[in-house]
Amino acid sequence: MLSLILAALFWVVLHLGAAGPLRPALVARLGEGGYRGLFAGLSAVGLIWLVLAYRGAPYVALWPPAPFAVAAVLVFAGFLLLAYSLGPTNPTQVASERLGQGGLQVAGITRITRHPMLWAFTLWALAHLLVNGHVAGLLLFGAILVTALNGMVSIDRKRAASLGAAWDDFARRTSRLPFAAILAGRGELHPGELASWRLGLGVALFVAALWLHGFL
Incomplete structure (x- = not known):
């Protein structure tokens, strides 16, 4: 269950933080294309983590x-x-x-x-x-x-x-x-x-x- 809790936190923090208040700073550093690529990659990792952790949760x-x-x-x-x-x-x-x-x-x-x-x-x-x-x-x-x-x-x-x-x-x-x-x-x-x-x-x-x- 701990893995699923961490996966859920990762998903929520990523979307509320990196796609929210942190977005301007990340775009300034990475560029729009770089930011979108990074965000898409991390979202894919988060989704896979969520699914795998869910399957193993009690x-x-x-x-x-x-x-x-x-x-x-x-x-x-x-x-x-x-x-x-x-x-x-x-x-x-x-x-x-x-x-x-x-x-x-x-x-x-x-x-x-x-x-x-x-x-x-x-x-x-x-x-x-x-x-x-x-x-x-x-x-x-x-x-x-x-x-x-x-x-x-x-x-x-x-x-x-x-x-x-x-x-x-x-x-x-x-x-x-x-x-x-x-x-x-x-x-x-x-x-x-x-x-x-x-x-x-x-x-x-x-x-x-x-x-x-x-x-x-």
Whole structure:
């Protein structure tokens, strides 16, 4: 269990520290490309460490697991968000700061949330946290959940600093929380902008995950 605790701490500190307050100093020393390469490498190491430590951790129950149907709904929604997040037009994606030139378009999935990929990770982690009511699950899925939620705040802060007024307008017309801007009257839902092939991709990913879940 100690290895999993250390792996979870490493993951959280890396994403809250190196991707947060320490980022400017690291970029100044390594350059943007060097920083991103280092961060990606350390993230891969952290993820592998988490998985291996989780597999070797003892079972210590904390709460009764939630019904599988609850997790399935959350994971399905997560795969849909993941499918719609893939693309070059969302300014919250990695290396998308250049999209601020000439304004930021609000269309498709960004009308629902400006952080579709991080919400996909959030829902995935939450689903697995609910159905794995033990200490090891809390450490693994809790670490991923914390960093996904923090990532939304961190990205918004970075984009506000780099894109200025263009980001302020984009943020006003969108929301972190899915559908919040629409419910508040700051945005509109246009279902026609949500490509049907992405819906099919999300369904296919969900079915594949169910099929491979036991093996994985």
